[in-house]
Amino acid sequence: MNSSDLAAFIAANGAAAEIIRTADHTPTVEAAAQALGVHVDQIVKSILLLADDSPVLVIANGTARVDLKRVADHLGLPRKRVKMADANAVLNLAGYAVGSMPPFGHKTQLRALIDSRAFEQSEVFAGGGEINAMLRIAPDEILRIVGGEKVEVTQNGS
Structure with a gap:
């Protein structure tokens, strides 16, 4: 999948979002x-x-570290049963490559947890489906589209 697929998802869902192209890869x-x-x-x-x-x-x-223990606690699981997906799993489940994955429009419906710190900004920029594309959107719009849960899942002070 790529930014064209994401643009189609945005249009189909009436999302208040914009894909912005960057001149270079932003790793x-x-x-x-x-x-x-x-x-x-x-x-x-x-x-x-x-x-x-x-x-x-x-x-x-982007600068915060996700705390897998907090995620596990929120999900009611022991920490050892929550792990990062590898690049192949990300591509197979989401349809996007690591480093370009948007917060929605995935190949598979994904349960979403949105860290509460993301809501400190009125506008954020997320992966835009390709290495030279970013998605401009309000955090509340991400929450509306993914139907996710607003939770604290990053490390304190990060």
Whole structure:
């Protein structure tokens, strides 16, 4: 899948979002923020986890570290049963490559947890489906579209 698929999803779901092309690949939060001319706290990441082999998408500020223990506690599971999905699982379940994954429009319906810190910004930028594309959107719009849960899943102070 790519940014064209994401654009079709945005149109079909009436999402208030825009795909922005960047001149270069933005492999880090800092590079993405610099390319877009925004603060690093406005960049969010979409991370796919496996909880008892069921996919769970975590959307969090790009500079924050996802706390797998907090995720496990929220899901009612022991920490050892929650792990990061590998690149193949991400591609198979979401349809997007690691590093370009948007917060929605995936191949598979994913349960989504959105870290509460993401809501500190009125506008954020997420993966846009390709390495040179970013998605501009409000955190509340992500929540509306994914039907996710607003929770605290990042480490304190991160």
